[in-house]
Amino acid sequence: MPAISNPDDEDAISLMSAIYANTITTYIQKNLSLETSRLQNQVEKLRKLQNNDGSFSWWKGMKGSRYMTTAVAEMMVRLNAIAGTQKSISKMLTSAINYLSWQTAREVREMKKVEEKKHKVSPSEQALHYLYILSMDGRKMKQNLEADKAYLLDKMSKMTGDFSIYGKARAAVVLARNSQQNAAYREKAGEYLQSVNEYAVYREEMGRYYDTRKALYSWRNYKIPTQVSVIEALQMLKPNDKQTIEELQRWLLMSKRTQVWDTPVNTVDAVYAFMKGNESNWSRKAENAxxxxxxxxxxxxxxxxxxxxxxxxxxxxxxxxxxxxxxxxxxxxxxxxxxxxxxxxxxxxxxxxxxxxxxxxxxxxxxxxxxxx
Known part of the structure; x- marks a missing residue:
């Protein structure tokens, strides 16, 4: 985490990654005095990159975008999941979710228009991220926005061959978190996770990973989001399957050894994959090697x-x-x-x-x- 705690750049991704790292460091050490002026300055700089409509700009002077706002909001909800609700970013997160809700409402309206013409529709990748943010955040939305959410969840639960491995793992998490709304979602989440497991490759020295075109690459990396999403889905749906989780974590760790986690988002993803579900171990003293x-x-x-x-x-x-x-x-x-x-x-x-x-x-x-x- 030291690598991202004091970024060279002041773009939205780098700043939010630094806030993430510094906040977790403070939380682990249980030392509030470590919440230094550096962290406060990073929060203030990020705040200046948020526009009046709630969107985030990548850099100062650039237009806000749904993509950038989604990336920042996702890191925020994951930080809250690990270290508890952070007051310093709560207003920014609320504004970001309001902006994303507006963008998603427009998408839902267009989907319904296409449906009226008897065409098949599926949620976009950004809509999937939006559902993930809402499921991690847990807040109650206005009635019309809850209706949009229910519409998208229903569509997601009926998608099968349309998903990449990353998409299935992420959908499994979202559906499992919304299973109180619809009991069938939990079963569908399990089906998605089972499908994901069928693509896994295991090598003792490398661990468990996905050597298939369905484990998509992106600008962020070489398959790290896929690995992290599968770990998260397993931790939620099969928390007792520690062997598989550790095998997946081993590949994630070995990937840093051979290729580096070359973006702040990759590092944040990896830290989340190792820390979530291991909170009870943070203060436990381990015997030295x-x-x-x-x-x-x-x-x-x-x-x-x-x-x-x-x-x-x-x-x-x-x-x-x-x-x-x-x-x-x-x-x-x-x-x-x-x-x-x-x-x-x-x-x-x-x-x-x-x-x-x-x-x-x-x-x-x-x-x-x-x-x-």
Whole structure:
């Protein structure tokens, strides 16, 4: 998270990602004094990018868009889901939802016109995101907007071959969250999730992932939204299937090792996938990993922080590194790993961290250094 907490750019995505990271850091450490002027300034800068109609502009001076507003609002509702309702962004979120509701109402009107001509209609991707935002937020809408929501949910529950893997996983979450409105939605959500699982590929070293055209790429990444959405759907519908969830998380972690999470949104997505459902572990102290270089214990500096990482350097040649991971958090490597043919003048290694969100970031930084040397 440190990589996105102090962004170089001041566009809406970068600012909201920074607010997300800094707020979660404050929440994990249970230290309100960490809510610094930097976080307050980031909130204020984001507020200036919101227009009178509730839409967000990507950059200052640009027109607001449904796409950008959806991306920002989605991060907001996910932040609230992890760290509780954030007063600092609540008014912005309300305005954004009002704008998206207006945009969606226009789409619904057009869909109904097409239906009158006996043509098949399906909700757009933006409408699917809108339903997700509403289902995560949970607020009660005005009667006409609730009717639009019900209309779209009904259409979504009847879509089958029209969805990508990402779409099915996201639809499963939305339908499950609205199952009180219609009991059949829960069953349909399960069907979508079952269909998603049929496309999964498993490799022990890489974990579980989706090697198919139905796992779409986008400007944001190489399949990360698909992976995160499937993890979220499993956590909601099959929370006891921890093995599958951890296998999916393993691929997400390994993808950072090989390709990097190259946008703020990807990083926010990944953090959400690791943190949601693991809230009880955040304050639990995990036993440190034991590292041995050529059979000799590699001493690590004592660390008093909750987030971040520590490193140590060993000068000289080394042929084998053993890592015994003591915690049960998802990590990039198996519990015990042997790395052969390591020979470097100065090799930094990382120690397992104490909380879920930092348990994967430190190890990856260390491995990245090894690969570069």
């Amino acid at each position: 034991v590292l041995k270089l050529d059979g000799k214990l590699l001493p690590m500096p004592q660390d008093s922080t909750t987030l971040g990482y520590v490193k140590t350097e060993k000068t000289g040649k080394a042929s084998k590194l053993n890592i015994d991971k003591k915690s049960d958090y998802t990590a990039g490597e198996p519990s015990m790993q042997s790395l052969s043919s390591l020979s470097a003048k100065s090799v930094p290694w990382s120690r397992a961290s104490r909380c879920a969100v930092s348990s994967f970031l430190p190890n990856l930084r260390a491995r990245a250094r090894r690969r570069r040397r």
